[in-house]
Amino acid sequence: MPKATMPPLPLSALFGIVKPSGPTSMSVINDVKLLVSRSKLFVAADKLEKSASKKKVNLRKPGDIKIGQGGTLDPLADGVLVVGIGKGTKKLSQFLECTKEYRTTCLLGVETDTYDSEGSRVRLAPWRHVTREQVENALAKFRGEIQQTPPIFSALKMDGRPLYEYARKGIPLPRPIEARKATVYSLEITEWKDTHNFRWPAQTFSEEDKQAMEKALQGAGETAVLEDKEEIPGDDESPTAFVLKMRVSSGTYVRSIVHDLAHELGSAGHVVTLSRTRQGRFALDATEEGDQQCVPWEVLEKASTDTEVDEDGLRLWEREVLARLEVVESAQSAIDTDPNPDRCHPSPVSPRADRAG
Incomplete structure (x- = not known):
């Protein structure tokens, strides 16, 4: 995997995933929500700790996090599905009117x-x-x-x-x-x-x-x-x-x-x-300047059994997403633009370049 820079967490972001043929877009988004709602990339550390302290945690019930997609694919179709997390959901409308590319067999x-x-x-x-x-x-x-x-x-x-x-x-x-x-x-x-x-x-x-x-x-x-x-x-x-x-x-x-x-x-x-x-700048093959690569579905599919973490406490799927996402807002940018800067915020993580796991 390419090197990725760790921005201040948690993040609001956009990223593309490679939807497989078969499941509905909604079921794919629900599966992704289960992952991101328990990830420190997208949820503040104190909220994760509070959730983990509960005696019973329903692993099939996603946490409270905003998520959406930028254009549904029918079950038969596979390929680029743009996902928005947090304030990234406000940016999804731009993908409804963008240029798209398809490959189809008649x-x-x-x-x-x-x-x-x-x-x-x-x-x-x-x-x-x-x-x-x-x-x-x-x-x-x-x-x-x-x-x-x-x-x-x-x-x-x-x-x-x-x-x-x-x-x-x-x-x-x-x-x-x-x-x-x-x-x-x-x-x-x-x-x-x-x-x-x-x-x-x-x-x-x-x-x-x-x-x-x-x-x-x-x-x-x-x-x-x-x-x-x-x-x-x-x-x-x-x-x-x-x-x-x-x-x-x-x-x-x-x-x-x-x-x-x-x-x-x-x-x-x-x-x-x-x-x-x-779909817009998100593509299966990054062939143009500014293209964003997508996260392979196999990486997200294996995430439920992927428990090994790297030195930053990230699992493989999180590192893969981090390397491909587009940050809409990080913890630090939220502080910088906050009209009430004295209000309490989670402590940001210092940005640094890390070797991908």
């Missing part, structure tokens, strides 16, 4: 209700005719300022009702779903996959489900016929998949880009992997 031949592999199969479409050259040519249409229509199976509301409720119950939409402006600064194909282990979702739309969705869309004057044009892979054949890399503005629907691109290719497609590789 699997052709099937469209799903959620536009990703966690949804149900809505319809099948031909895919063998699609070539890499066709994809590269079609991408030009999706670069720059574009208009995107959010999927009907989304939590966006129309007249107070989530869109997915119209689709599932066959309630006609009162009007077309409003398109939204987004900017795609860069979009390229980075990998073509003739063979892979991705498979179409097993769960399928019933005829009743299809009719409900068609009825919902037709209510807004849209034509929707969910007709299968099957092109089933052979025993030793995989439907074509490819990887896209993109840099986009806030509010861009990556799944919609994949969905719409597949239509442009005369096929159907959905997302099978999705990684947020950058």
Whole structure:
């Protein structure tokens, strides 16, 4: 690990973590809160001592500390999740409007209700005719300022009702779903996959489900016929998949880009992997000046069994976070800016450069 400087504690801070695919962003934040609420990096020593003196301590109940995240990732997605601690939570809004980068894998031949592999199969479409050259040519249409229509199976509301409720119950939409402006600064194909282990979702739309969705869309004057044009892979054949890399503005629907691109290719497609590789200055790979690296999830996952401390009394996960965080306020800066400097404050720890553990 790189060397890190110990600032006066406790800290209010921002740092990025590498969220794994599977858990929700909320569950990840709750796990992080369990750690930081018992860390001297973020909680005053006297409060930690008071907590430790209690006869019974619920290790699964976080302490009283402010924590938040700068933009939710769905369970399927992995990658950069910006975390704010203490007064760092007030800085999180800047990450809602920042530039983001994603890496996603599109699997052709099937469209799903959620536009990703966690949804149900809505319809099948031909895919063998699609070539890499066709994809590269079609991408030009999706670069720059574009208009995107959010999927009907989304939590966006129309007249107070989530869109997915119209689709599932066959309630006609009162009007077309409003398109939204987004900017795609860069979009390229980075990998073509003739063979892979991705498979179409097993769960399928019933005829009743299809009719409900068609009825919902037709209510807004849209034509929707969910007709299968099957092109089933052979025993030793995989439907074509490819990887896209993109840099986009806030509010861009990556799944919609994949969905719409597949239509442009005369096929159907959905997302099978999705990684947020950058959110503002926090990135998986620090390639630009001012980039902040993220804390690997494996480090935080092992923290519950990591009891060894270094000469500063820090555990490995704390040292990893300290090396990557962005201080919003430390104990000393709080004293320096306090309008009532005679008020009692925790004694600051002298800053010093230390060898990482």
